[in-house]
Amino acid sequence: MESQDIRKAGLKVTLPRLKVLEILEASEYRHMSAEEVYKELLVRNEDVGLATVYRVLTQFEQAQLVSRHHFEEGHSVFELNQGDHHDHIVCVDCGRVEEFFDETIEQRQDDIAHGLGFKVSSHSLYLYGSCTKENCEYREK
Amino acid sequence: MESQDIRKAGLKVTLPRLKVLEILEASEYRHMSAEEVYKELLVRNEDVGLATVYRVLTQFEQAQLVSRHHFEEGHSVFELNQGDHHDHIVCVDCGRVEEFFDETIEQRQDDIAHGLGFKVSSHSLYLYGSCTKENCEYREK
DNA sequence: GTATATGCAAAACTTTTGCATCCTT
């Protein structure tokens, strides 16, 4: 299924790479740190080292299979790309991450960058706040 | 001058704190990592440890004297607060940082967050691209 | 068979912390 994507990126289709993709796909939160991916591999009894997780995630990022985000937490979190660009809102209490896309914001960003003489290559917009969901509580790492 | 602000924050007015403020004020780039602040202290022959730089910057952040940003680089960068909120556009080639504020974007952000049931506490918007300035070149750390 | 990928351990980098000493108030 996704092994085509790995091959297209010029990478060999290996077990660690398949497993990492699988875990990102199955993730309830859709946004995982390298450590979280590694822990999930341990739970599944897969023999993959943390260094490999970092290498694979970095390669996937370069191949644009995943996106790397820098939320306020201080470490990178990764998300499987599904073709669509979107921005993020992160609950500071429970860690929940929701996505959104707003054409108006996108448009304004381009106009502003252009006005300042920049050629934009990427951008990141993160909103932080409290989601008001019933099951909101601090999420264990 | 600024020593009032330090006192108001409930902190003693010490040489390290004054020096850090001074350096942030004088910074050409206005956005410095802890390491860059520390190196500037060394240049100026001030006897301040790196651990103190981190402690002071964190305290200043809590006192809202400075803002901490997480650009793509991976480490924190700090900026002196001057009262106004603004967003950032970072040149991926030379590291130049420019600031902007857009009421439309701010408004859309609030509306979106509200629509998703979030109470927003903060946000960060970073645009990345190439500034097209003549003196644009990779900036040494 | 060959080149690439992996696991492990060690290293690099950023940030925090413990503790004895020093400085501000």
Place this chain on the structure above:
DNA sequence: AAGGATGCAAAAGTTTTGCATATAC
């Protein structure tokens, strides 16, 4: 004088790298 602040060194957390072995093609 007393409590907070600092420097240094050590530790903690995240990410990268070297190298011998294993795996995909």
